[in-house]
Amino acid sequence: MRKLLFVLALVPALAYAQTLTRDGVTLTPAQEARAEDIGSQLRCLVCQNESIEGSSADLAKQLRTIIRQHVVAGDSSKSIMNYMVQRYGIFVLLKPPFMRLTWALYASPFIGIILGFFGFWLMRRTKAEAPAPLTDADARRLDELLK
Amino acid sequence: MSPLRRRLLFGIPLALAVAGGEGFYIILRRMQENDYDPHALPSPLIGKRPPAFNLPGADGMQGFSNTDLLAPPKPMLVNWFASWCVPCLQEAPMLMKLAKTGLEIWGIAYQDHPKDLANFISTNGNPYTRLAADASGLTAINWGVYGVPETYFIDKQGIVRWRYAGALTDDVVSGTLQPLLQKYA
Numbered sequence: 001m002r003k004l005l006f007v008l009a010l011v012p013a014l015a016y017a018q019t020l021t022r023d024g025v026t027l028t029p030a031q032e033a034r035a036e037d038i039g040s041q042l043r044c045l046v047c048q049n050e051s052i053e054g055s056s057a058d059l060a061k062q063l064r065t066i067i068r069q070h071v072v073a074g075d076s077s078k079s080i081m082n083y084m085v086q087r088y089g090i091f092v093l094l095k096p097p098f099m100r101l102t103w104a105l106y107a108s109p110f111i112g113i114i115l116g117f118f119g120f121w122l123m124r125r126t127k128a129e130a131p132a133p134l135t136d137a138d139a140r141r142l143d144e145l146l147k
Numbered sequence: 148m149s150p151l152r153r154r155l156l157f158g159i160p161l162a163l164a165v166a167g168g169e170g171f172y173i174i175l176r177r178m179q180e181n182d183y184d185p186h187a188l189p190s191p192l193i194g195k196r197p198p199a200f201n202l203p204g205a206d207g208m209q210g211f212s213n214t215d216l217l218a219p220p221k222p223m224l225v226n227w228f229a230s231w232c233v234p235c236l237q238e239a240p241m242l243m244k245l246a247k248t249g250l251e252i253w254g255i256a257y258q259d260h261p262k263d264l265a266n267f268i269s270t271n272g273n274p275y276t277r278l279a280a281d282a283s284g285l286t287a288i289n290w291g292v293y294g295v296p297e298t299y300f301i302d303k304q305g306i307v308r309w310r311y312a313g314a315l316t317d318d319v320v321s322g323t324l325q326p327l328l329q330k331y332a
Contacts, residue, residue: 045293048186058258059293062284087291089191122156 023061025068035071038080039064043094051094181318190291190310192299197225197307200286202279205256206265210279216253217305222331223251225299226275227287229259230267232295238314239271245320246274250328253277257295258284300324302331 019026027035039053046057052064063084070080084092096102134142177183192198197213204210216225226242228235246252254275256264259282268278281287290299293312300309309327311319 045188059284059288062288066288086191087288088293089189089291091188119156119159122152125152 023064023068025065025072027068027072031068031071034077035064035068038067038071038077041081041094042067042084043092045088045092181316182322184313187312188293190299190307192291192307193310195307196305197299197301198289200289202255202281202286205259205261205278205280206268206273208275208278211253211277215277216301219251219301219303219305221251222300222302222308222328223253225253225255225301227255227257227281227290227292227295227297227299229257229295230263231259232257234314235296236267236271238296239274241315241317241320242274243272245315245324251276254279255286256280257287257292258282300327300331 019028020032021027022032022035036053040051042052042063044050044052044055044057044060044063046059047055050057050060052060052067066083067080070083075083081093090096090099090101096105098106174183174185178185197216199213201212202210224245228238242252252274254277256278259267259280261280264280296312296314298311298315299307302308308331309323311323315324
Protein backbone atom coordinates (compact mmCIF):
# COMPACT_ATOMS: atom_id res chain seq x y z
CA MET A 1 0.00 0.00 0.00
CA ARG A 2 2.76 2.42 0.91
CA LYS A 3 4.57 1.54 -2.27
CA LEU A 4 1.45 2.28 -4.30
CA LEU A 5 0.99 5.62 -2.55
CA PHE A 6 4.60 6.46 -3.27
CA VAL A 7 4.18 5.69 -6.97
CA LEU A 8 0.94 7.67 -7.12
CA ALA A 9 2.68 10.62 -5.50
CA LEU A 10 5.22 10.53 -8.31
CA VAL A 11 2.64 10.63 -11.11
CA PRO A 12 2.30 14.44 -11.23
CA ALA A 13 6.05 14.68 -11.40
CA LEU A 14 5.92 12.78 -14.70
CA ALA A 15 4.31 15.76 -16.36
CA TYR A 16 7.19 17.92 -15.30
CA ALA A 17 9.84 15.35 -16.03
CA GLN A 18 8.86 15.49 -19.70
CA THR A 19 10.04 18.98 -20.39
CA LEU A 20 12.02 20.28 -23.30
CA THR A 21 14.12 23.32 -23.90
CA ARG A 22 13.43 25.38 -27.01
CA ASP A 23 15.01 28.75 -27.73
CA GLY A 24 16.41 28.92 -24.22
CA VAL A 25 13.12 28.31 -22.41
CA THR A 26 12.23 25.05 -20.64
CA LEU A 27 8.59 24.09 -21.04
CA THR A 28 6.24 21.12 -21.22
CA PRO A 29 5.23 19.57 -24.57
CA ALA A 30 1.74 21.09 -24.21
CA GLN A 31 3.23 24.54 -23.64
CA GLU A 32 5.59 24.06 -26.55
CA ALA A 33 2.66 23.09 -28.79
CA ARG A 34 0.83 26.27 -27.78
CA ALA A 35 3.95 28.37 -28.37
CA GLU A 36 4.38 26.82 -31.83
CA ASP A 37 0.75 27.51 -32.62
CA ILE A 38 1.16 31.17 -31.68
CA GLY A 39 4.48 31.55 -33.47
CA SER A 40 3.14 30.04 -36.68
CA GLN A 41 0.41 32.70 -36.81
CA LEU A 42 2.88 35.56 -36.56
CA ARG A 43 4.89 37.04 -39.40
CA CYS A 44 8.64 37.35 -39.13
CA LEU A 45 9.27 41.00 -39.97
CA VAL A 46 12.77 40.40 -41.26
CA CYS A 47 11.81 37.89 -43.94
CA GLN A 48 8.26 38.96 -44.43
CA ASN A 49 6.66 35.82 -45.84
CA GLU A 50 7.90 33.48 -43.15
CA SER A 51 6.32 32.86 -39.77
CA ILE A 52 8.23 33.55 -36.57
CA GLU A 53 8.18 29.79 -35.95
CA GLY A 54 9.69 29.01 -39.35
CA SER A 55 12.26 31.77 -39.66
CA SER A 56 15.94 31.56 -38.82
CA ALA A 57 16.36 35.33 -38.37
CA ASP A 58 17.79 36.46 -35.04
CA LEU A 59 14.79 38.65 -34.32
CA ALA A 60 12.44 35.69 -34.91
CA LYS A 61 14.50 33.57 -32.50
CA GLN A 62 14.26 36.30 -29.89
CA LEU A 63 10.51 36.59 -30.40
CA ARG A 64 10.16 32.80 -30.10
CA THR A 65 11.91 33.05 -26.73
CA ILE A 66 9.57 35.81 -25.62
CA ILE A 67 6.50 33.82 -26.72
CA ARG A 68 7.71 30.80 -24.73
CA GLN A 69 8.42 32.92 -21.66
CA HIS A 70 4.89 34.28 -21.80
CA VAL A 71 3.44 30.79 -22.35
CA VAL A 72 5.32 29.46 -19.31
CA ALA A 73 4.07 32.45 -17.31
CA GLY A 74 0.55 31.32 -18.21
CA ASP A 75 -0.47 34.25 -20.44
CA SER A 76 -3.33 33.56 -22.83
CA SER A 77 -2.56 33.13 -26.53
CA LYS A 78 -4.63 36.21 -27.25
CA SER A 79 -2.65 38.41 -24.90
CA ILE A 80 0.60 37.17 -26.45
CA MET A 81 -0.70 38.05 -29.92
CA ASN A 82 -1.72 41.47 -28.59
CA TYR A 83 1.79 41.95 -27.23
CA MET A 84 3.14 41.49 -30.76
CA VAL A 85 0.48 43.65 -32.44
CA GLN A 86 1.16 46.49 -29.99
CA ARG A 87 4.80 46.50 -31.05
CA TYR A 88 4.71 45.66 -34.73
CA GLY A 89 1.18 46.51 -35.87
CA ILE A 90 -1.42 44.22 -37.44
CA PHE A 91 1.00 43.33 -40.24
CA VAL A 92 2.61 40.91 -37.77
CA LEU A 93 -0.51 38.73 -37.98
CA LEU A 94 -0.29 36.31 -40.90
CA LYS A 95 -4.10 36.19 -40.94
CA PRO A 96 -5.26 39.80 -40.94
CA PRO A 97 -8.26 40.58 -38.71
CA PHE A 98 -11.48 41.86 -40.23
CA MET A 99 -11.32 45.65 -39.95
CA ARG A 100 -11.72 48.87 -41.92
CA LEU A 101 -8.39 48.38 -43.67
CA THR A 102 -9.11 44.76 -44.64
CA TRP A 103 -12.82 44.49 -45.32
CA ALA A 104 -12.30 44.81 -49.08
CA LEU A 105 -9.87 41.89 -48.92
CA TYR A 106 -12.44 39.67 -47.22
CA ALA A 107 -15.29 40.92 -49.41
CA SER A 108 -13.37 40.37 -52.68
CA PRO A 109 -14.50 36.73 -53.27
CA PHE A 110 -18.15 37.73 -52.83
CA ILE A 111 -17.72 40.80 -55.03
CA GLY A 112 -16.13 38.52 -57.64
CA ILE A 113 -19.04 36.07 -57.47
CA ILE A 114 -21.59 38.86 -57.78
CA LEU A 115 -19.76 40.36 -60.76
CA GLY A 116 -19.57 36.89 -62.32
CA PHE A 117 -23.33 36.39 -61.99
CA PHE A 118 -23.91 39.85 -63.42
CA GLY A 119 -21.75 39.03 -66.42
CA PHE A 120 -23.49 35.67 -66.86
CA TRP A 121 -26.87 37.40 -66.71
CA LEU A 122 -25.76 39.93 -69.34
CA MET A 123 -24.56 37.15 -71.64
CA ARG A 124 -27.78 35.15 -71.29
CA ARG A 125 -29.97 38.15 -71.89
CA THR A 126 -28.06 39.04 -74.98
CA LYS A 127 -28.44 35.70 -76.75
CA ALA A 128 -28.44 36.47 -80.43
CA GLU A 129 -31.88 36.51 -82.04
CA ALA A 130 -32.50 33.79 -84.60
CA PRO A 131 -31.54 35.06 -88.05
CA ALA A 132 -34.34 35.87 -90.47
CA PRO A 133 -35.35 32.90 -92.62
CA LEU A 134 -33.51 32.70 -95.91
CA THR A 135 -35.09 34.12 -98.97
CA ASP A 136 -35.52 31.74 -101.93
CA ALA A 137 -32.59 33.38 -103.72
CA ASP A 138 -30.33 32.97 -100.68
CA ALA A 139 -31.38 29.33 -100.25
CA ARG A 140 -30.54 28.61 -103.86
CA ARG A 141 -27.16 30.29 -103.49
CA LEU A 142 -26.42 28.30 -100.33
CA ASP A 143 -27.25 25.05 -102.08
CA GLU A 144 -24.94 26.10 -104.89
CA LEU A 145 -22.09 26.83 -102.47
CA LEU A 146 -22.53 23.60 -100.54
CA LYS A 147 -22.57 21.39 -103.57
CA MET B 148 -27.53 42.19 -78.77
CA SER B 149 -28.47 45.72 -77.82
CA PRO B 150 -25.72 48.31 -78.23
CA LEU B 151 -25.77 49.13 -74.48
CA ARG B 152 -25.25 45.50 -73.47
CA ARG B 153 -22.60 45.05 -76.08
CA ARG B 154 -20.87 48.12 -74.74
CA LEU B 155 -21.13 46.87 -71.13
CA LEU B 156 -19.85 43.40 -71.97
CA PHE B 157 -16.88 44.89 -73.73
CA GLY B 158 -16.41 47.96 -71.53
CA ILE B 159 -16.52 46.49 -68.00
CA PRO B 160 -13.66 43.98 -68.40
CA LEU B 161 -11.71 46.57 -70.35
CA ALA B 162 -12.22 49.18 -67.61
CA LEU B 163 -11.14 46.64 -64.96
CA ALA B 164 -8.00 45.74 -66.91
CA VAL B 165 -7.16 49.40 -67.47
CA ALA B 166 -7.70 50.25 -63.78
CA GLY B 167 -5.51 47.30 -62.71
CA GLY B 168 -2.78 48.26 -65.15
CA GLU B 169 -2.91 51.87 -64.00
CA GLY B 170 -2.60 50.75 -60.36
CA PHE B 171 0.42 48.56 -61.05
CA TYR B 172 1.98 51.32 -63.13
CA ILE B 173 1.62 53.83 -60.28
CA ILE B 174 3.09 51.36 -57.76
CA LEU B 175 6.06 50.56 -60.00
CA ARG B 176 6.69 54.21 -60.84
CA ARG B 177 6.59 55.26 -57.19
CA MET B 178 8.92 52.38 -56.29
CA GLN B 179 11.36 53.59 -58.90
CA GLU B 180 11.20 57.12 -57.53
CA ASN B 181 11.95 55.74 -54.04
CA ASP B 182 8.61 57.15 -53.03
CA TYR B 183 7.09 53.83 -52.04
CA ASP B 184 8.55 50.76 -50.40
CA PRO B 185 6.24 47.73 -50.32
CA HIS B 186 8.27 46.27 -47.45
CA ALA B 187 7.92 49.36 -45.26
CA LEU B 188 5.59 49.00 -42.30
CA PRO B 189 3.69 51.69 -40.48
CA SER B 190 4.98 51.94 -36.91
CA PRO B 191 2.38 51.50 -34.15
CA LEU B 192 4.51 53.97 -32.16
CA ILE B 193 3.46 56.90 -34.35
CA GLY B 194 1.36 59.37 -32.39
CA LYS B 195 2.63 57.90 -29.11
CA ARG B 196 5.58 58.33 -26.79
CA PRO B 197 8.28 55.66 -26.81
CA PRO B 198 7.69 52.80 -24.32
CA ALA B 199 9.44 52.80 -20.94
CA PHE B 200 13.13 51.94 -21.11
CA ASN B 201 16.40 52.88 -19.48
CA LEU B 202 19.57 52.11 -21.39
CA PRO B 203 23.17 52.55 -20.24
CA GLY B 204 25.58 54.77 -22.13
CA ALA B 205 28.01 53.42 -24.70
CA ASP B 206 31.46 54.42 -25.88
CA GLY B 207 31.92 56.76 -22.89
CA MET B 208 28.75 58.70 -23.67
CA GLN B 209 25.63 59.30 -21.66
CA GLY B 210 22.79 56.82 -22.08
CA PHE B 211 19.13 57.75 -21.80
CA SER B 212 15.68 56.62 -20.77
CA ASN B 213 12.19 57.30 -22.08
CA THR B 214 11.80 60.13 -19.54
CA ASP B 215 14.68 61.98 -21.23
CA LEU B 216 12.58 62.05 -24.42
CA LEU B 217 9.45 63.53 -22.84
CA ALA B 218 9.97 67.14 -23.94
CA PRO B 219 12.98 67.85 -26.14
CA PRO B 220 13.62 71.61 -26.68
CA LYS B 221 13.28 71.04 -30.43
CA PRO B 222 12.37 68.08 -32.64
CA MET B 223 15.01 65.37 -32.66
CA LEU B 224 15.90 61.98 -34.05
CA VAL B 225 16.53 58.68 -32.31
CA ASN B 226 18.67 56.51 -34.56
CA TRP B 227 18.96 52.75 -34.06
CA PHE B 228 22.09 51.35 -35.61
CA ALA B 229 24.84 48.78 -35.22
CA SER B 230 28.46 48.58 -36.22
CA TRP B 231 27.77 45.25 -37.96
CA CYS B 232 25.07 46.67 -40.22
CA VAL B 233 26.03 47.65 -43.75
CA PRO B 234 23.25 50.20 -44.42
CA CYS B 235 24.26 51.91 -41.13
CA LEU B 236 27.70 52.44 -42.61
CA GLN B 237 26.13 53.98 -45.73
CA GLU B 238 23.96 56.17 -43.56
CA ALA B 239 26.78 57.48 -41.34
CA PRO B 240 27.83 60.44 -43.57
CA MET B 241 24.20 61.59 -43.82
CA LEU B 242 23.84 61.54 -40.03
CA MET B 243 27.04 63.58 -39.70
CA LYS B 244 25.67 66.09 -42.21
CA LEU B 245 22.37 66.35 -40.32
CA ALA B 246 24.13 66.73 -36.96
CA LYS B 247 26.16 69.62 -38.39
CA THR B 248 22.93 71.46 -39.26
CA GLY B 249 22.15 71.47 -35.53
CA LEU B 250 19.67 68.60 -35.53
CA GLU B 251 19.81 66.68 -32.27
CA ILE B 252 20.39 62.96 -32.90
CA TRP B 253 20.50 60.38 -30.14
CA GLY B 254 21.81 56.95 -30.98
CA ILE B 255 20.99 53.49 -29.72
CA ALA B 256 23.48 50.77 -30.60
CA TYR B 257 21.52 47.57 -31.25
CA GLN B 258 23.11 44.29 -30.11
CA ASP B 259 26.60 45.62 -30.52
CA HIS B 260 29.97 44.86 -28.92
CA PRO B 261 31.59 47.84 -27.15
CA LYS B 262 34.85 47.38 -29.07
CA ASP B 263 33.22 47.21 -32.50
CA LEU B 264 31.02 50.16 -31.61
CA ALA B 265 33.99 52.30 -30.53
CA ASN B 266 35.70 51.37 -33.77
CA PHE B 267 32.65 52.28 -35.83
CA ILE B 268 32.31 55.67 -34.12
CA SER B 269 35.98 56.56 -34.47
CA THR B 270 35.98 55.60 -38.16
CA ASN B 271 32.68 57.16 -39.21
CA GLY B 272 32.40 60.09 -36.80
CA ASN B 273 29.96 60.68 -33.99
CA PRO B 274 26.72 62.46 -34.91
CA TYR B 275 25.12 61.56 -31.57
CA THR B 276 24.57 63.86 -28.60
CA ARG B 277 23.82 60.83 -26.49
CA LEU B 278 24.58 57.22 -27.21
CA ALA B 279 22.95 54.27 -25.47
CA ALA B 280 23.48 50.54 -25.86
CA ASP B 281 20.68 47.99 -26.21
CA ALA B 282 22.85 44.91 -25.88
CA SER B 283 19.98 42.44 -25.41
CA GLY B 284 17.80 43.98 -28.11
CA LEU B 285 14.77 43.82 -25.81
CA THR B 286 14.18 47.58 -25.84
CA ALA B 287 14.24 47.41 -29.62
CA ILE B 288 11.43 44.84 -29.54
CA ASN B 289 9.37 47.17 -27.32
CA TRP B 290 9.88 49.95 -29.85
CA GLY B 291 8.88 47.65 -32.69
CA VAL B 292 12.32 47.90 -34.31
CA TYR B 293 12.65 45.08 -36.83
CA GLY B 294 16.02 45.89 -38.31
CA VAL B 295 18.77 48.48 -38.25
CA PRO B 296 19.05 51.28 -39.13
CA GLU B 297 15.75 52.73 -38.04
CA THR B 298 15.20 56.42 -37.38
CA TYR B 299 12.44 57.90 -35.22
CA PHE B 300 11.38 61.54 -35.39
CA ILE B 301 10.30 62.88 -31.98
CA ASP B 302 8.53 66.23 -31.67
CA LYS B 303 8.67 68.75 -28.83
CA GLN B 304 5.92 66.93 -26.95
CA GLY B 305 8.02 63.79 -27.01
CA ILE B 306 5.65 62.12 -29.48
CA VAL B 307 6.93 59.92 -32.30
CA ARG B 308 5.79 61.44 -35.60
CA TRP B 309 7.67 59.38 -38.14
CA ARG B 310 9.70 56.21 -38.39
CA TYR B 311 12.00 55.35 -41.25
CA ALA B 312 13.39 51.86 -41.66
CA GLY B 313 16.56 51.83 -43.72
CA ALA B 314 19.44 54.16 -44.41
CA LEU B 315 18.49 57.85 -44.63
CA THR B 316 19.12 59.06 -48.18
CA ASP B 317 19.08 62.52 -49.75
CA ASP B 318 15.59 61.80 -51.09
CA VAL B 319 14.23 60.80 -47.70
CA VAL B 320 15.84 63.77 -45.97
CA SER B 321 14.68 66.40 -48.45
CA GLY B 322 11.34 64.76 -49.19
CA THR B 323 10.18 63.81 -45.70
CA LEU B 324 12.52 64.83 -42.89
CA GLN B 325 12.93 68.51 -43.84
CA PRO B 326 9.15 69.09 -44.18
CA LEU B 327 8.64 67.37 -40.81
CA LEU B 328 11.28 69.59 -39.19
CA GLN B 329 9.47 72.64 -40.52
CA LYS B 330 6.07 71.37 -39.49
CA TYR B 331 7.07 70.55 -35.91
CA ALA B 332 9.66 73.32 -35.42
